[in-house]
Amino acid sequence: MNKVKRRAVLILILAVVMALGLASLLLLLEDQGADWAAFPSNSHVYREGMLIAGRVRDSHGELLLATKDGERVYSADRRTRLATLHATGDPWGMIGGSAIDLFSKHLMGYSLVNGVYSLSGQGRDVYLSVDAELNRKAWDALNGRSGCVAVINYQTGELICMVSSPSFDPQNPPEHPDYLNRFLTGLYTPGSIFKLVTSFAALEELPQLADYRYTCSGAADYEDGRITCEQAHGELSFDDALAVSCNCCFADLAQRLGGATLEKYAQKAGLMEPLIINGFTTVSGGMAAPQSGADLGWAAAGQYHDQICPAAMLRFVAAIANGGKAENPWLLKKVTTSGGIPLRFHLGNESRRLMSGDTAAALKEMMAYNVRANYGVDNFPGLPVCAKSGTAEVEVGRAPHAWFTGFLNSDEHPYAFIVLVENGGTGKTVAGSIANTVLQAAVAAD
Numbered sequence: 087m088n089k090v091k092r093r094a095v096l097i098l099i100l101a102v103v104m105a106l107g108l109a110s111l112l113l114l115l116e117d118q119g120a121d122w123a124a125f126p127s128n129s130h131v132y133r134e135g136m137l138i139a140g141r142v143r144d145s146h147g148e149l150l151l152a153t154k155d156g157e158r159v160y161s162a163d164r165r166t167r168l169a170t171l172h173a174t175g176d177p178w179g180m181i182g183g184s185a186i187d188l189f190s191k192h193l194m195g196y197s198l199v200n201g202v203y204s205l206s207g208q209g210r211d212v213y214l215s216v217d218a219e220l221n222r223k224a225w226d227a228l229n230g231r232s233g234c235v236a237v238i239n240y241q242t243g244e245l246i247c248m249v250s251s252p253s254f255d256p257q258n259p260p261e262h263p264d265y266l267n268r269f270l271t272g273l274y275t276p277g278s279i280f281k282l283v284t285s286f287a288a289l290e291e292l293p294q295l296a297d298y299r300y301t302c303s304g305a306a307d308y309e310d311g312r313i314t315c316e317q318a319h320g321e322l323s324f325d326d327a328l329a330v331s332c333n334c335c336f337a338d339l340a341q342r343l344g345g346a347t348l349e350k351y352a353q354k355a356g357l358m359e360p361l362i363i364n365g366f367t368t369v370s371g372g373m374a375a376p377q378s379g380a381d382l383g384w385a386a387a388g389q390y391h392d393q394i395c396p397a398a399m400l401r402f403v404a405a406i407a408n409g410g411k412a413e414n415p416w417l418l419k420k421v422t423t424s425g426g427i428p429l430r431f432h433l434g435n436e437s438r439r440l441m442s443g444d445t446a447a448a449l450k451e452m453m454a455y456n457v458r459a460n461y462g463v464d465n466f467p468g469l470p471v472c473a474k475s476g477t478a479e480v481e482v483g484r485a486p487h488a489w490f491t492g493f494l495n496s497d498e499h500p501y502a503f504i505v506l507v508e509n510g511g512t513g514k515t516v517a518g519s520i521a522n523t524v525l526q527a528a529v530a531a532d
């Protein structure tokens with residue numbers, strides 16, 4: 087009897103082990119099957135290294151990329167092809183963070199049961215969060231200059247505009263294409279937009295900031311060098327110092343904070359780490375602020391060794407708009423069958439608190455004041471803009487990078503934005519006018 091019992095137990099154990107083995111194999115297939123099928127030597131979905139299945143659409147369904155007779159076919163409109171290239175992707179999948187790079191398994195229509203053979207044999211429709219019309223407006227506004235424009239819904243993380251320039255026509259590519267998406271993988275000297283980070287640190291670390299006063303004479307000397315402003319700003323409060331973007335005053339605040347604290351707040355702002363956007367890893371920024379002196383002062387003003395990625399800066403500014411909570415940016419709106427049956431939606435966004443609600447509210451008010459006191463409400467007709475400009479010195483003899491970043495203080499139009507024009511000149515005029523053009527279009531489309 088004991089013998090029979092032992093055998094029964096043994097058989098049971100064997101059965102359990104086999105079931106576990108089968109389950110883990112199925113899990114592996116579910117997890118990695120699409121990647122195996124997406125291997126570029128699979129001739130069902132690739133031809134000469136090009137993915138030839140599925141369609142990419144913008145958030146409203148406008149067709150950006152299709153497959154016809156085994157060939158890739160982009161939008162018939164050249165301007166659309168140029169303006170949406172970095173969101174759609176080049177035929178070879180070289181542009182990181184594009185639909186072709188990130189969503190090939192959705193485009194192929196891979197399923198566990200049918201492999202890459204979708205029932206219709208046409209692959210699937212991938213809808214991006216990007217609005218093609220906003221991209222076209224941003225592309226036109228950049229007017230051939232290098233840089234990037236991006237707009238995010240700060241309440242949801244949805245990226246509704248993402249343009250990088252230079253771009254190229256994927257139907258007629260140049261011999262040496264520039265694949266860089268400057269928004270996701272560009273690394274730049276931030277200039278004065280970094281004063282938002284220094285202000286973040288000052289608000290949380292320095293007591294009695296409301297009573298703080300600084301008198302700018304146009305220059306301030308330290309043992310290791312000199313801080314300069316374009317003009318003598320005179321006596322300033324903390325709010326006024328940000329509004330007129332006084333380098334000398336921010337250098338003074340930085341001495342009170344110290345380099346280690348400033349770096350800590352650059353990290354808290356999320357600028358020193360990569361973002362993960364639908365599985366794509368952006369570049370991370372960097373800085374190396376000494377503990378005191380002129381170099382620290384310049385680091386507090388976004389110069390010295392400060393480097394940031396525009397995507398991370400936009401997330402930080404979006405967090406200020408959203409009460410301190412950063413919604414992670416995302417690009418994939420939904421996937422449907424070729425017949426329009428929805429298979430997958432963007433669900434449950436990741437978010438992270440970057441600062442307290444009080445600090446976010448204080449920064450928001452200061453950014454609203456910047457527009458009233460310096461940039462000019464009339465330059466943004468009808469828009470409740472809160473912003474910070476930057477004019478980042480990069481190379482001797484070349485024009486500075488022009489930056490403008492901020493958001494609309496509006497639940498109806500919850501948009502945060504960042505505009506960069508490489509060697510474009512003055513931030514508030516050059517990048518500010520591009521921001522106005524794109525925001526007007528975004529609000530008009532709602």
Ligand SMILES: [Zn+2]
Nearest residue numbers: 302315319332
């Ligand atoms: Zn000054």
